Amino acid sequence: MAEDYYDLLGVSRDASAEEIKKAYRKKAVQYHPDKNQGDKSAEEKFKRIAHAYEVLGNPQKRTTYDQVGSAAFDGSGGGMGNFQGNVNFGGHNFSNPFDIFNEVFGGFGFQGGTNRQGNNRGNDLRYDLEISLDEAFAGVEKTLEYRRSVACAECGGSGSAKGSKPIVCPHCHGHGVVNINRGFFQMSQTCAQCRGTGKLNKNPCQVCGGSGRATAEHTIRIKIPAGVDTGVKLRSVGGGEGGIGGGPNGDLYVIIHIRDDERQFQRDGMHLHSTADASFAMLALGGELEVKTIDGYGMLKIPAGTQPDTTFRLKGKGMPQMGSSYRGDQFVKVRCQIPTSLTKDQREKLEAFAQSCGQICDGQQKEGFFQRIFK
16 A cells, blocks of 8 residues: 655644654654664665655645655556666655755755755866976975956845845746656756756846856965875866855866976986096096985995996985885986097007007008008
């Protein structure tokens, strides 16, 4: 036998929407599972109460219920068949009976953060910030200035001129959503008349044109931690656009971009890559080579007989790990520095060295080549 939703909530059939809501609150608190832990019958009663309120609390569904009874909603007749799984009525998923409980006590939100009081969360904003490699290494605090939408100062965000108030949207009856029937199914969408706020401005504010919004400059200070890399996203809670109708602000997301380094450090995560020039003599004889690091200088030990383009590692001279004192390494490719001019003495000694190694200098090579041709 079908259950009477009015009896379930304890109200008469001509009860007002407010009376139905109050009755549901009382029943929901009485049978809520948190207050009846382990009581399966109370949990089942809570689900039935929630379903009854979902129907009677919606003017359109209530009218349908008064005409055809619960068959239109519980799948017990009228050609509806038997629904399986989770059924969605007006945006509520009854696989979780606590959704509608949260709605009544202010915890349930509609599409995009719009609830039945018309409170919309502001949009999130993005800010692309470019910093130097040194700033990424040490961490830095930056001042960001940008424009964002906030509540109109003239009307306080209501959108109505002073001395007047918004009216309840007659299209959605203040719910912010409207139900659309598709055969046996019913779907909810944001009300096009009030854009989900549930209210309309008959006497709009002259400053904001009834939008309740204004654009204003905003400045914040943000701390960028040491070790950040390109693509890191930092979040500033409440730094986005202001909410609508008293809703909370959105957030600001700061996307980090590292500029190319003038010293030609190449970054690879926590590691740095660089090049350094060493003389032929140092590569041949060995020695210590001073090289630039991100925070100063370091010394490389060059073994005798090192070949050009050999890569050495400076341990712990790379970038720091975010939130840690650990640092990566710096990899240094050593190039052979060839002198562009030689004194006469230097040239003679170098030629002598080449001859001692069995090598032929440029002048000797040409002479030997022509002598071989005309022999």
